[in-house]
Amino acid sequence: MKKSTILWISLGVVGFVALVLFVTHLAMTHYFQGEWARAGQYGDMFGVADAIFSGLALTAAAVALWYQGAEVKATLNDISHTQREHKQAAELQALASLIDALEAESGRTAESAYVYQGTSYTSSELRSLLMEVLIRDYEQIAAAHHRKGRSR
Numbered sequence: 001m002k003k004s005t006i007l008w009i010s011l012g013v014v015g016f017v018a019l020v021l022f023v024t025h026l027a028m029t030h031y032f033q034g035e036w037a038r039a040g041q042y043g044d045m046f047g048v049a050d051a052i053f054s055g056l057a058l059t060a061a062a063v064a065l066w067y068q069g070a071e072v073k074a075t076l077n078d079i080s081h082t083q084r085e086h087k088q089a090a091e092l093q094a095l096a097s098l099i100d101a102l103e104a105e106s107g108r109t110a111e112s113a114y115v116y117q118g119t120s121y122t123s124s125e126l127r128s129l130l131m132e133v134l135i136r137d138y139e140q141i142a143a144a145h146h147r148k149g150r151s152r
Contacts, residue, residue: 028042088137088141091137092134092137092138092141095130095133095134095137096134098130099127099130099131099134103127114126116129116130
């Protein structure tokens with residue numbers, strides 16, 4: 001809901017309550033002219049209603065806090081999921097960039113030796129290995145995303 005709508009609703013409620021209090025005050029002062037003890041007894045009749053409405057307001061506040069907490073938790077879960085997806089996409093992009101760099105390098109020079117995870121590879125061997133890693137990682141992410149989509 002827009003802030004301006006909430007503001008107008010709040011002002012309307014406050015205005016209505018003020019109007020009811022003012023009209024009630026006028027009616028009571030006119031009806032109980034000089035008989036203030038009787039007016040006090042009349043006002044005491046609404047003590048139970050006051051307690052009921054106070055309890056309802058407290059319950060409504062507790063429900064609103066619970067609902068807000070659930071919304072915050074859902075938002076944090078969505079943010080965490082988005083961060084994981086961005087990290088995975090960045091890792092795949094880095095791997096693809098490394099493959100592109102290897103292709104560019106292998107086109108310029110003779111077969112050079114590269115070390116990847118402690119093993120020496122030629123540029124074509126390393127390109128093939130990195131392409132397999134890229135495809136495997138992409139398939140794992142796609143499968144996880146597909147499983148998550150079905151579970152929703």
